Amino acid sequence: MEPHAWTTDPELGILGYSVVRHRWGSGFAGEGTACATAFAFCDVGLARLRATALRANLASRRALERLGFTIAEFGVEEMPAYGGPPRLGDVYMLERPDWLATRPGGSSQHDSRALREPIAQQHEATLIGRAEEAQGSPASQ
Numbered sequence: 466m467e468p469h470a471w472t473t474d475p476e477l478g479i480l481g482y483s484v485v486r487h488r489w490g491s492g493f494a495g496e497g498t499a500c501a502t503a504f505a506f507c508d509v510g511l512a513r514l515r516a517t518a519l520r521a522n523l524a525s526r527r528a529l530e531r532l533g534f535t536i537a538e539f540g541v542e543e544m545p546a547y548g549g550p551p552r553l554g555d556v557y558m559l560e561r562p563d564w565l566a567t568r569p570g571g572s573s574q575h576d577s578r579a580l581r582e583p584i585a586q587q588h589e590a591t592l593i594g595r596a597e598e599a600q601g602s603p604a605s606q
């Protein structure tokens with residue numbers, strides 16, 4: 466059987482993501498996918514990204530569409546990893562020039578670190594918060 470063309474494209478990356486359930490709706494997928502996309506295009510130098518989102522997964526679709534991903538293949542069936550009937554989704558694609566055109570300035574001068582910075586700061590703040598919680602913060606003493 467011939468492999469699908471996209472599986473042999475060395476300039477294509479697959480974007481996949483998952484957020485722990487108790488943090489859903491906090492914007493992590495939006496920021497995470499933005500960072501991963503910037504990393505793929507600016508640091509790794511990929512030409513295009515592919516992602517599959519289920520029809521029912523509105524948050525995932527929104528995160529992709531916000532970055533400029535568009536549907537390249539309608540109505541693909543995905544087999545759930547833990548069994549059950551296939552579920553309907555769509556394949557999204559994003560080409561590097563299209564993504565760059567959506568960036569401020571639209572140039573390849575984009576620095577993906579600038580996008581990663583807010584996540585790193587948030588992560589650090591969370592860790593500090595947890596450490597203070599574990600020790601009993603000054604405010605609670």
Ligand SMILES: CC(C)(COP(=O)(O)OP(=O)(O)OC[C@H]1O[C@@H](n2cnc3c(N)ncnc32)[C@H](O)[C@@H]1OP(=O)(O)O)[C@@H](O)C(=O)NCCC(=O)NCCS
Pocket residue numbers: 481482483484485488489490491492493494495496517518519522523524525527528531
């Ligand atoms: C899909 C998933 C990654 C979303 O993560 P999340 O951190 O909750 O998403 P965000 O909070 O960043 O929201 C992304 C966008 O969807 C919107 N959104 C969130 N929940 C939504 C909902 N129930 N309906 C419609 N839009 C929704 C947000 O407002 C945001 O849009 P905005 O940037 O315009 O405000 C998360 O639910 C998950 O991990 N699911 C299980 C794994 C999975 O499905 N992975 C994706 C495979 S394609």
